[in-house]
Amino acid sequence: LFARIVLIAGLLSAGAAPALAEDGYDLWMRYPATTIAPDSVSVRGDTPMLRVAAAEVRRALPAQAGAIVLARTAEVADLKLPTATLGDEGYLIRAVRLNGRPVTLVTGNTDRGVLYGAFALIRQRATGAAGDLTSAPRVKLRVLNHWDNLDGVVERGYAGRSLWDWWTLPDYKDPRYVDYARANASLGINGTVLNNVNAKAESLSPRYIAKAAALADIFRPYGIRVYLSARFSAPIELGGLKTADPLDPQVAAWWRAKADEIYRAIPDFGGFLVKANSEGQPGPRDYHRTHADGANMLAAAVAPHDGIVMWRAFVYADTDPDDRAKQAYTEFKPLDGRFAKNVIVQVKNGAIDFQPREPFHPLFGAMPKTPLMMEFQITKEYLGFATHLAYLGPLFAETLASDTFAKGAGSTVAKVVDGSLEGHTLTGIAGVANIGDDRDWTGSTFNQANWYAFGRMAWDPSLSAETVAREWAAQTFAPAAVAPAVAMMMGSREAVVDYTGALGLAHVMATGHHYGPGPWVSDLKRPEWNPVYYHKADKRGIGFDRTKSGSNAVAQYAPPVAAKFADPATTPPGELLWFHHVAWDRRMPSGRTLWADLVGHYDAGVAYVVGMRTRWDTVKPVVDAERWQKTASFLAVQQREAQWWRDASLAYWMSVNGLPLPAGVAPPP
Numbered sequence: 001l002f003a004r005i006v007l008i009a010g011l012l013s014a015g016a017a018p019a020l021a022e023d024g025y026d027l028w029m030r031y032p033a034t035t036i037a038p039d040s041v042s043v044r045g046d047t048p049m050l051r052v053a054a055a056e057v058r059r060a061l062p063a064q065a066g067a068i069v070l071a072r073t074a075e076v077a078d079l080k081l082p083t084a085t086l087g088d089e090g091y092l093i094r095a096v097r098l099n100g101r102p103v104t105l106v107t108g109n110t111d112r113g114v115l116y117g118a119f120a121l122i123r124q125r126a127t128g129a130a131g132d133l134t135s136a137p138r139v140k141l142r143v144l145n146h147w148d149n150l151d152g153v154v155e156r157g158y159a160g161r162s163l164w165d166w167w168t169l170p171d172y173k174d175p176r177y178v179d180y181a182r183a184n185a186s187l188g189i190n191g192t193v194l195n196n197v198n199a200k201a202e203s204l205s206p207r208y209i210a211k212a213a214a215l216a217d218i219f220r221p222y223g224i225r226v227y228l229s230a231r232f233s234a235p236i237e238l239g240g241l242k243t244a245d246p247l248d249p250q251v252a253a254w255w256r257a258k259a260d261e262i263y264r265a266i267p268d269f270g271g272f273l274v275k276a277n278s279e280g281q282p283g284p285r286d287y288h289r290t291h292a293d294g295a296n297m298l299a300a301a302v303a304p305h306d307g308i309v310m311w312r313a314f315v316y317a318d319t320d321p322d323d324r325a326k327q328a329y330t331e332f333k334p335l336d337g338r339f340a341k342n343v344i345v346q347v348k349n350g351a352i353d354f355q356p357r358e359p360f361h362p363l364f365g366a367m368p369k370t371p372l373m374m375e376f377q378i379t380k381e382y383l384g385f386a387t388h389l390a391y392l393g394p395l396f397a398e399t400l401a402s403d404t405f406a407k408g409a410g411s412t413v414a415k416v417v418d419g420s421l422e423g424h425t426l427t428g429i430a431g432v433a434n435i436g437d438d439r440d441w442t443g444s445t446f447n448q449a450n451w452y453a454f455g456r457m458a459w460d461p462s463l464s465a466e467t468v469a470r471e472w473a474a475q476t477f478a479p480a481a482v483a484p485a486v487a488m489m490m491g492s493r494e495a496v497v498d499y500t501g502a503l504g505l506a507h508v509m510a511t512g513h514h515y516g517p518g519p520w521v522s523d524l525k526r527p528e529w530n531p532v533y534y535h536k537a538d539k540r541g542i543g544f545d546r547t548k549s550g551s552n553a554v555a556q557y558a559p560p561v562a563a564k565f566a567d568p569a570t571t572p573p574g575e576l577l578w579f580h581h582v583a584w585d586r587r588m589p590s591g592r593t594l595w596a597d598l599v600g601h602y603d604a605g606v607a608y609v610v611g612m613r614t615r616w617d618t619v620k621p622v623v624d625a626e627r628w629q630k631t632a633s634f635l636a637v638q639q640r641e642a643q644w645w646r647d648a649s650l651a652y653w654m655s656v657n658g659l660p661l662p663a664g665v666a667p668p669p
């Protein structure tokens, strides 16, 4: 009892503000204990969005923040600010005089611009930056995809169960939904797909529409629109129709009525996301129709309400067993120009499936008449789930900076995605969320950085991974921990590449759960389920020949890119085995053989993890105990498992190539 009294007395004397959560619940919004006097922040206008913007600033900024005014540009027109470039989501932050008084003005052409400006001001102050700021997003749809099932299980989710408590919605509104919205708004994320792309028809039933509407109501003031994944066969399952054929008028009418019903409940509903004819999901091809037929039929249903359809290009069936990497291009490229105006095709960053490294997807740049949106995977299905530390900023940046050469040099994936290459205005980036109901949202502290980086780079695809890492770390840790954290983060994804299989190896993981090594797996029913199909290691060499002498997947790229990838000498070493079957004794740019290089990469990956542990030890005095310990424990797991990846993989490669370990490398225990 005495201890409790002391504790309570201590809390009281610490002031009214709540202590920062050591469990990571506050994400990068770890606001100071004593905040700005409420009347130092004034708002011109009164709307739900302006109210939450002001509330956030009041909550976030320290006492000495000075006077702050939030207002739409129309309210401060007399200042003649340069607001033309802000569009309807951008913001401007400036030191100005209003009514003779110096203030920091946060403005935008719309409430939404003001909201994003408010969060930008908070970020600016928290990261120690200063000065005027102008920014507008380069991508229109910045969307999370939740692979959340209606039973609460998150497919490929490693942070607990779904945030959405479908059981108590729509009546009970967990306050956590608001914090979710705040976190997303702080990054400029403006859409969320609530349910798994492996969708159940029931998610479109009246019961679930009401639940989704409750979430939409909560998210609306934060600028976040709700979308739903649609199961293509829903007209059969929910509507009792005999078919889901997209050209059947009854089917189209069913979807129109369904869209009308959804928009009655959610007037700003964003639209549908669809996975069709992939991994057993139903789709238009079941009726010998094209993806365009399917997408356009749904697009017509939402068009009267300004809705859109995000149609995924991840088509994975047994139609092209010689090279799975070619399927999406083969099916979609011929459909360029045949999609309705409100359809955007959502393409994964690479042609296989979110591997630690993949060359950019050949569809980018190949469908000039069709808006393409990027799909990144924030959840680390193939990069060690929540336990391994892998900062994905470099992966996102690498893909976005890749040059498609679609219209000559400089035709980067970023320019395809932001629409500037072909003049598209419907643009988007999706991220498969890593969020669950764990206290720290993402299963680990450093996984929060991946959510953060996704949002920031969706807003501005030209941001560097390091800038974003620094920003995140500055808001997440004490100043003394920032540099060590950033140093850990920056090479962490490459380390995962190294210890899971470098030089362009892919899909060498264990079956099903995708955790840990499995390059030896060869007995699964379909050829392309087996890792041996991807690495094709034999006595002579290793790698997938995707040149003319092999599957010729290189031909799916624009000629200069195809030429580069067709020749092992000009293929970047990091993608070598993706495109070529290479002799074990081939001389690499390093001067060593391929085999020696590969072994070196495995070792480097393990060594990097050891280095992260050492760095993390140095910040122990400045990181709270709970977050420090969880990360330290996970790093220990990561080291053990990096060694497991290396040793198991090397033992297998040695059983294939019969080669000894290069000198200087310790044999697996």
Ligand code: GCW
Pocket: 147, 155, 156, 197, 198, 275, 279, 314, 353, 354, 381
């Ligand atoms: O990466 C694979 C995953 C599946 C996922 C699928 C997809 C949602 O292993 O779990 O299903 O991709 O992207 O549709």
